[in-house]
Amino acid sequence: MESKKNKKPPPHVKPGIIKSGRFSKEEQYIAEQESKLIKEHSKRLQEAKEKEDTERLKEAKQKAKELHYMKCPKCGMDLKETIFMEIMVDICEECHGMWLDKGEVEELMFKEADLFTKLCCKLGIKKKKSKKK
Ligand SMILES: [Zn+2]
Numbered sequence: 001m002e003s004k005k006n007k008k009p010p011p012h013v014k015p016g017i018i019k020s021g022r023f024s025k026e027e028q029y030i031a032e033q034e035s036k037l038i039k040e041h042s043k044r045l046q047e048a049k050e051k052e053d054t055e056r057l058k059e060a061k062q063k064a065k066e067l068h069y070m071k072c073p074k075c076g077m078d079l080k081e082t083i084f085m086e087i088m089v090d091i092c093e094e095c096h097g098m099w100l101d102k103g104e105v106e107e108l109m110f111k112e113a114d115l116f117t118k119l120c121c122k123l124g125i126k127k128k129k130s131k132k133k
Pocket residue numbers: 072073074075076077092093094095096097
């Protein structure tokens with residue numbers, strides 16, 4: 001009995017699922033090629049989506065930077081660069097909060113350490129046991 005039904009498997013059918021004998025070799029080949037094309041397209045689509053997400057993330061970061069640059073993280077007002085203990089720091093003109101960039105905390109700590117030592121000497125506070133000295 002001959003059937004006019006299309007024996008071609010749907011393109012999403014994995015090549016391994018196709019049983020030999022049920023479809024001709026040509027049909028199997030076509031199905032495998034279509035499956036490969038779909039996989040490639042899906043991969044490209046995913047890559048495009050990821051690329052777009054990366055672009056959007058980049059844009060969002062840029063916008064955030066533009067909106068927040070030199071603004072106080074506490075009250076949102078403008079920050080003014082000011083020299084404090086010979087270090088350039090950002091001070092809020094509204095709430096007077098002081099904000100430090102990377103490395104400035106270490107610089108201040110280094111300078112403050114001397115100040116604390118002098119203060120401790122004046123107050124008669126002795127250092128606890130330390131291997132260093
Ligand atoms: Zn502020």
